[in-house]
Amino acid sequence: MPKFSLNNQVIVIAGGSQGLGKEFARKFFQEGSNNTVVVVSRSRTKLQKAVCDITGEKESLELTNGFRTTTNGASSLVYAVCDLAEYEQVEKLQELLESCSLVPTIVKLCAGGSTPGLFKDLKGHDLELGVKVNYMTCVNLAHVAVRHWPCAHLVFFSSEVAFFPFIGYSQYAPLKQSIKALVAILRQECPQQRISCVYPGNFDSEGYVLENQTKPSITKEIEGASDAIPCEECSNRIVRFLKWGYDDITTDFIGWFLMCTDMGLNKQNNVSIGWPLQWVLGVICNLIVVPIYMLICKFQIRSWHKALEKQA
Numbered sequence: 660m661p662k663f664s665l666n667n668q669v670i671v672i673a674g675g676s677q678g679l680g681k682e683f684a685r686k687f688f689q690e691g692s693n694n695t696v697v698v699v700s701r702s703r704t705k706l707q708k709a710v711c712d713i714t715g716e717k718e719s720l721e722l723t724n725g726f727r728t729t730t731n732g733a734s735s736l737v738y739a740v741c742d743l744a745e746y747e748q749v750e751k752l753q754e755l756l757e758s759c760s761l762v763p764t765i766v767k768l769c770a771g772g773s774t775p776g777l778f779k780d781l782k783g784h785d786l787e788l789g790v791k792v793n794y795m796t797c798v799n800l801a802h803v804a805v806r807h808w809p810c811a812h813l814v815f816f817s818s819e820v821a822f823f824p825f826i827g828y829s830q831y832a833p834l835k836q837s838i839k840a841l842v843a844i845l846r847q848e849c850p851q852q853r854i855s856c857v858y859p860g861n862f863d864s865e866g867y868v869l870e871n872q873t874k875p876s877i878t879k880e881i882e883g884a885s886d887a888i889p890c891e892e893c894s895n896r897i898v899r900f901l902k903w904g905y906d907d908i909t910t911d912f913i914g915w916f917l918m919c920t921d922m923g924l925n926k927q928n929n930v931s932i933g934w935p936l937q938w939v940l941g942v943i944c945n946l947i948v949v950p951i952y953m954l955i956c957k958f959q960i961r962s963w964h965k966a967l968e969k970q971a
């Protein structure tokens with residue numbers, strides 16, 4: 660299994676134009692050496708701005724046929740426009756990388772985002788976007804990676820809601836649970852490949868600011884246990900865990916605790932921090948703490964519905 664290092668890597672960052680993806684790009688570019696960082700997303704303008712922000716240059720470089728990395732040990736940062744929800748576009752991206760003799764050693768599958776709201780209030784378009792942005796981007800890129808880059812370390816980004824889906828996240832949580840299932844299967848099918856999965860709690864990104872504009876108050880209330888941390892802090896924690904060799908990663912205490920309650924058959928071939936403790940704590944909590952919490956939660960949701968009815 661490859662050890663995680665910030666040096667001498669070829670890194671593809673899906674969703675690298677903003678938020679956590681951009682923060683990872685900055686880290687590899689500024690803190691590491693001899694890296695080739697490729698940030699990938701749909702929006703050319705966002706990508707160009709992200710690259711310029713990180714390099715401090717006026718111009719950004721697009722990955723094109725014939726691109727060659729520098730040979731002086733410095734890192735390069737380039738962008739590639741690709742809607743990762745479209746399989747053909749992901750294949751084109753792979754061909755482009757191959758034409759530049761770039762074989763990724765790390766793939767970060769950071770694209771994702773939610774439109775919180777009650778299921779009945781969401782538009783058909785929102786539902787489709789939820790599937791595409793959160794799941795199709797991951798499954799497409801993972802497929803190309805497994806076929807063409809069997810030595811690459813894959814880092815998936817799910818969410819704490821994969822352990823506990825709750826009111827307001829119908830457009831999002833089922834897809835983050837799907838990522839967890841995909842990861843479990845890929846670990847069995849590709850034992851030679853390092854496959855990590857991060858289950859972040861809230862962190863303060865562009866996407867987080869946007870989702871908060873439509874987030875129902877009850878959703879905010881329940882997820883209050885996961886205070887938003889800065890992107891940089893979030894990426895630092897993730898890097899630390901990856902360096903220690905953990906492959907199931909949470910970014911705050913409540914996330915680690917939620918994982919305890921979900922240690923069943925999906926926890927094979929991998930370790931998370933304090934996993935023996937997680938098994939034991941999980942058993943006890945599922946017997947005692949979870950039933951009490953579910954009652955409290957049920958009560959919170961019922962009061963919220965009642966208050967809403969009164970308003971109407």
Ligand SMILES: NC(=O)C1=CN([C@@H]2O[C@H](COP(=O)(O)OP(=O)(O)OC[C@H]3O[C@@H](n4cnc5c(N)ncnc54)[C@H](OP(=O)(O)O)[C@@H]3O)[C@@H](O)[C@H]2O)C=CC1
Pocket residue numbers: 673674675676677678679680699700701702703705706741742743744768769770771772773791792796816817818819858859860861862863864865866867
């Ligand atoms: N912020 C939070 O509180 C939490 C976030 N997460 C997860 O962590 C990851 C990073 O989150 P965050 O930084 O907040 O995300 P942001 O919403 O800030 O950024 C999402 C990125 O994904 C890209 N993207 C979206 N759709 C596509 C697509 N079809 N093809 C290619 N790129 C795409 C966007 O770029 P563009 O628009 O240019 O395509 C953008 O760069 C996500 O998977 C998110 O679900 C998990 C738990 C909590």
Ligand SMILES: CCCCCCCCCCCCCCCC(=O)[C@@H](N)CO
Pocket residue numbers: 772773818819820823859860861862866867870881882883884885913944948949952
């Ligand atoms: C005994 C059990 C106690 C349980 C307490 C429950 C607390 C739940 C906290 C969940 C926080 C979810 C954060 C992720 C949100 C996310 O993914 C979005 N921001 C999307 O971008």
